[in-house]
Amino acid sequence: MTRHLLRDDDLTPQEQAEILTLAAELKTDRWKVQPLAGPQTVAVIFDKSSTRTRVSFAVGIADLGGSPLIISTANSQLGGKETPADTARVLERQVAAIVWRTYAQAGLEEMAAGTRVPVINALSDDFHPCxxxxxxxxxxxxxxxxxxxxxxxxxxxxxxxxxxxxxxxxxxxxxxxxxxxxxxxxxxxxxxxxxxxxxxxxxxxxxxxxxxxxxxxxxxxxxxxxxxxxxxxxxxxxxxxxxxxxxxxxxxxxxxxxxxxxxxxxxxxxxxxxxxxxxxxxxxxxxxxxxxxxxxxxxxxxxxxxx
The missing domain is CATH 3.40.50.1370 (Aspartate/ornithine carbamoyltransferase)
Incomplete structure (x- = not known):
């Protein structure tokens, strides 16, 4: 089953602890694992301006052997002619994961519903789990x-x-x-x-x-x-x-x-x-x-x- 992180309690206490343990290991050895080698692509979508989120995801995806695809909604159909669900259907056939920094939590939930790749909330009006x-x-x-x-x-x-x-x-x-x-x-x-x-x-x-x-x-x-x-x-x-x-x-x-x-x-x-x-x-x-x-x-x- 595809897992997403849309809000903090999407992770159980044990899962949160596992991720933190792995984060500490990757801080010690940045290139320990490269599951995105190929390179596979991760879509990183921005409705809002960003410094730390943009840099950390772009660098992190590259560290994992992947290629970050930075998308601005101002220059895409998302939020205009195309719904989050339809955008997800397009992206999931080409990328390994979707990261979205947005406004409404409902858009993230719509994107994640039925999507075959992980969707990560990189910030919404309601939560900032990363x-x-x-x-x-x-x-x-x-x-x-x-x-x-x-x-x-x-x-x-x-x-x-x-x-x-x-x-x-x-x-x-x-x-x-x-x-x-x-x-x-x-x-x-x-x-x-x-x-x-x-x-x-x-x-x-x-x-x-x-x-x-x-x-x-x-x-x-x-x-x-x-x-x-x-x-x-x-x-x-x-x-x-x-x-x-x-x-x-x-x-x-x-x-x-x-x-x-x-x-x-x-x-x-x-x-x-x-x-x-x-x-x-x-x-x-x-x-x-x-x-x-x-x-x-x-x-x-x-x-x-x-x-």
Whole structure:
């Protein structure tokens, strides 16, 4: 059966751990496996601009012996004359996998339904599972065992990153705290799904409106941009609403002494995080950015093995 990664809980806890283990191995030996040798082609489709996703998938596919085919929807029929399902039917006869950075989660679900090759969510409005795998790999490198760690996220909990931390974090057995205004909390159905997964792993999800309470004793402090792509017209309102959730050195001081700071980038220094934090000794954002490469390679290898 063809497997896809459309949201973080598409992976079981055991499967997530297998991918992270493989990612660590591939980081040590980048050319250990080359399942795409031939080279086979992977379609990498972009509705949104990108730096880390574009580079890490292109380099990773090449590392695996394959050829990345970068497609911009602005220069294709996808989203215009052609449906995601029809595009998938065309691509699946020519490529080994499809990676799509898009807006609506529904488009990814339509593309994956009945498709014979793996479809990977490289970012949607709802979830960002590839980034979470990279973040978990980074946390694992710096903290060892993931299970039982407390991760505190600050800002817009309803963004793709907030919701993926909730699902992916509890899948790893972590205790995930989301600090945000009530109207920016993760969707109720996502929290309910995370609670069900947490019952299997011993993890937990907790929602806070007080950022100081959320930071207290945390192992990992996380934030994301307050103005995601497509939300630019809401910038002033978001700055007003989310300013109390800025990650400052004062907030970091409430976490454990050895807490680390992560951010998926790009960052708006002075808005969601102060420069002294993201550029400081507790920040591991550059390890995190590199780990997109290793985590996505492991994901591709694992998905291709399920074929």
């Amino acid at each position: 980034q979470i795998l990279a973040d978990l790999l980074t946390i694992q490198e710096h903290k060892g065992e993931l299970k039982g760690l407390t991760l505190a996220f600050f800002g817009d909990g309803r963004t793709n990153m907030g919701q993926s931390y909730v699902l992916g974090g509890v899948t790893a057995g972590m205790h995930v705290r989301v600090a945000s205004p009530v109207e920016y909390a993760p969707r109720e159905d996502v929290v309910a799904d995370a609670d069900r997964r947490a019952a299997q792993t011993g993890g937990s999800v907790a929602l806070y409106t007080d950022p100081n309470e959320a930071a207290a004793g945390a192992d990992i402090i996380v934030t994301d941009t307050w103005v995601s792509m497509g939300k630019e017209d809401e910038k002033l309102q978001r700055l007003r609403d989310l300013t109390p959730y800025k990650v400052s050195q004062e907030l970091m001081s409430l976490a454990k002494d050895d807490a680390i700071f992560i951010h998926c980038l790009p960052a708006d220094r002075g808005y969601e995080v102060d420069a002294e934090v993201i550029d400081g000794p507790q920040s591991v954002v550059w390890d995190e950015a590199e780990n997109r490469l290793h985590a996505q390679k492991a994901l591709l290898v694992w998905l291709l093995q399920q074929q």
